[in-house]
Amino acid sequence: MKSFESRRAVLPLRKDRGSYRPVAVAPSPRVAALQRRAARLNPSPRVVAQAKLSASLSGRDAPAPVQVLASILLERVTRPVEMLLDGLCLMSPFIALTLLVARARGAAVGWILCVIDGGMGLLQLFGGGSAIAGAAILFAGVLTGFQPFKPRSLPPLISSPRLRHLRARHRKARCALASLVVARTPHPTKQEHHGSMTTQTTVTQWGKQTSAKEVWSRVEAVATPAWRERLSAYWKDLTEDTVLFHEGDLVADALDVGPRPLVVSGDVRLAGLLTDGHQADHTLLVVLGSLDVENVATVSAMFVAGDARIRGLLFGDSLGDDVFCVGGGLKARALVEQHHHLRAEGALDVEVLVGSKLTGKGEPRKRLEPHEALLPGAWTGEDEDDDGNVTDSTLDTRGLRAMLRAGKPVLADTKLGPVEKALAAAREKVARGEKAPRLSLAQKKLKVIPDEVFSLATLEGLTLDFNPIEAVPPRIGELKALRSLSLEDLPVTSLPEELGQLSALKKLSLRYCKNLTRLPESFAGLESLEELYLDAKGLETFPEVLTRLPKLKKLWWWRFFNTPPEKLRALVEGMGRMPKLTHAGFLQGELSQLPEDLSPLARLKQFKLGMDKAPESEVRRLEAALPPGRLHVGY
Structure with missing residues (x-):
């Protein structure tokens, strides 16, 4: 930087009290404009x-x-x-x-x-x-x-003979470098006894490489024609390949099937887990004898010519192109499938089934949801009731597979069904003297309400949503302490007169009861009812009995699909005759035109319009008919 003396030479000087100082020169207009722009x-x-x-x-x-x-x-x-x-x-x-x-x-x-x-x-x-x-x-x-x-690779999105042929060629190339079949525990024929304990030596490979055509001659001598026909769809991709062939029985603690198909001429008995697919895109296990294992986790095809006994759980996970096929009978404590076919030519002896793709002679004793049959970590909750109880769930396939491989327990106590468990929990609450016990039996596949429910005299909340219950019994009137009752999506055509005896009831939901066309006259006995949910599509017209409910403040109408104009007019006029009503709404569906006269709604504190489709002009007209701030658009 230049010194003060050097700057004196180029800047004008002004004398001030005996000294000189430089005087700044005013910038040109262009420079001043640029400086102002830079400052801004x-x-x-x-x-x-x-x-x-x-x-x-x-x-x-x-x-x-x-x-x-x-x-x-x-x-x-x-x-x-x-x-x-x-x-x-x-x-x-x-x-x-x-x-x-x-x-x-x-x-x-x-x-x-x-x-x-x-x-x-x-x-x-x-x-x-x-x-x-x-x-x-x-x-x-x-x-x-x-x-x-x-x-593990992702399972194939589609299945076809051409894709199976490509998979087989892919396996053939990989098998040159991959380990064949690894068993984590030893062969039982080599045992050493030490007192009361038995130890086994470790064998790391099973079977020997054999031509697939040569092994097929052994396969044709066993099982039923139907079983062989299903196996042939997988086997024909192996005609130019080799398989691992194990002569005799195969006994171990656990078995992981590698990328090369494995055929066992005898029985397979495992103390632990049988699994496949984690080392290959697609593999195959064929057992020409019987199968006896603790647990099975499969993402590929498994064929058992004899009987299959699974002491714990069989978990099949694929995209619908793989199968667990048994030529004899199938006995298991639990079968869990995720788009995986389970088939048995013989009789079924299955305690619990989670899924639907099971074919065999007989039926499982129980069909449960994932959260009802499995421990937490093997499923993900999708829906809960008001008490926080899970009512719907999906399989967590990764978590379930990890729990099986880690040797952790995965099955919940299924001796009591979900209904029995819920009733037992409610009885325990009553025995402990809790003030407000509640019972949720939503989505439990009930056809009738269990009699044990009516023995809970102090029950204050009851949920029966989404069950195929065709009739509500008159004993519902025995639950005098009920304050909340939900009967959503029941195929009922009428309600019992005894429902009017629930004098303490404050909240009642009848949404999605599409077969319910009218309300009983005894409805007027619900003297404490404050909030009501009704199905507008099912009811023929406005129920006049609602005008005689002394404390009803909130009325929510659901499902408006092809609703006649005269029904809409009756609903609006009827709400105008309810002196205590403060909140109401039309929710779900489509409305092309609202009634001409909307003045009966003007005294409401809030009106909700939650339509999937409604003309903007009708929304503005409704907003103009209500006091400012009283209309809420949405659910």
């Missing part, structure tokens, strides 16, 4: 530093306004690009790891991602970015390329 843009310290650097390189004392403006424009152009690159770099590890877990074929995708991640990681490390992000990206690239983890 509020340059950041980074921009000012860039402008000063540019000025020093050009030999100026201070940055010119043009340089400041240029630096600002440069920053505003480059900053979004930098942010975009940073965002892509930060997202890249998550994308790479996700694709690593979900990949379905080969290692080419992994190496491509490795190269991309490596380049982006080096750019982040040495291009002025975040060192942590760069290191994370490089690490993700290494994981993606070298693949230290071997996740």
Whole structure:
């Protein structure tokens, strides 16, 4: 920077009390305009530093306004690009790891991602970015390329003879390097006795490679023609391949079937888990004798010519193109299938079935939902009732498979069914003297209400939604303490007169009762009822008995599909004759036109219009008919 003396030589001087000082020269109008524009843009310290650097390189004392403006424009152009690159770099590890877990074929995708991640990681490390992000990206690239983890491939989306042929050729190529069949525990024929304990030596391979055509001659001598015909659909892809053939019985603690198909001429007896598919895209197990195991987890095809006895659980998971087929009878404590066919030519002796794809002579004793048959960790809750009890669930296939491989218990206590468990829990609450016991029997496949329900005299809440109950018995009037009753989606055509004896009832739901056309006159006896849900499509017209309910404040009408104009007019006029009504609404469905006269709704504190489709003009007309702020559009 120039000294004060050097600046005196170029700036005008003014004498002030015996001393001289430089006088600033007024900038030209163009320069002043640029300075004002730069000030309005509020340059950041980074921009000012860039402008000063540019000025020093050009030999100026201070940055010119043009340089400041240029630096600002440069920053505003480059900053979004930098942010975009940073965002892509930060997202890249998550994308790479996700694709690593979900990949379905080969290692080419992994190496491509490795190269991309490596380049982006080096750019982040040495291009002025975040060192942590760069290191994370490089690490993700290494994981993606070298693949230290071997996740099971995704099952095929479709099945066809051509695809099965391609899978067979793929297996043949992989078998040259893959381990054949690994058993985690030893062969039983080599045992050493030490007192009362028996130890077994370890055998790491079962069977020997044999031509598939040669083994098929052994297969044709066993089982039923129907069983062989189903097996042949899988076997024909192996005509140019070899299989592992094990002569005699196969006994171990656990067995993992590898990529090469395994055929056992005798029985298979396992103390633990039988599983497949984690080492191959598709594999095959054929047992020409009987099967006796603790648990089975299969994602491929398994054929058993004799009987199958599963002391615990059989879990089949595929996309509908694989099968667990038994030529004899099938006995199991629980069968759990996720789009996996389960078939037995003989008799079924099955305690619990979760799923539907079971074919055999007989029926399982119980059909349960995942949360009713399995322990937490093997299912995901999808819906709950007001008390927080799970009413609907789906299988967590990954969690269930992990629990089986870890040897953890997976089956819940199924000696009592879901209804018996719910009743037992309610009785325990009554025995403990709890103030407000509630009972939820929603989605329990009930055809009648169990008599045990009516013995709970202090019951205050009862939910029976989504059951095929065709009639509500008169004994419902015995539950004098009921304050909440839900009968949604029951195929009832009428309600008993005894329902009017529930004088303490405050909330009643009859949504989706599409066969219910009228309400009984005894409804007027619900003197404490404050909130009511009705099915507008099922009821013929407005029930006049509602005008005699002294405390009814909230009335919600559901399901408006092809509703006649005269019914809509009757509903609106009827609500105008209910003096205590403060909240009401039309919910779910479509409305093309509201009644001409909407004045009966004007005294409501709130009216909800939750239609899937309604003309905007009708919504505005309804809003104009109500006081400001009284209309709520939506559920």
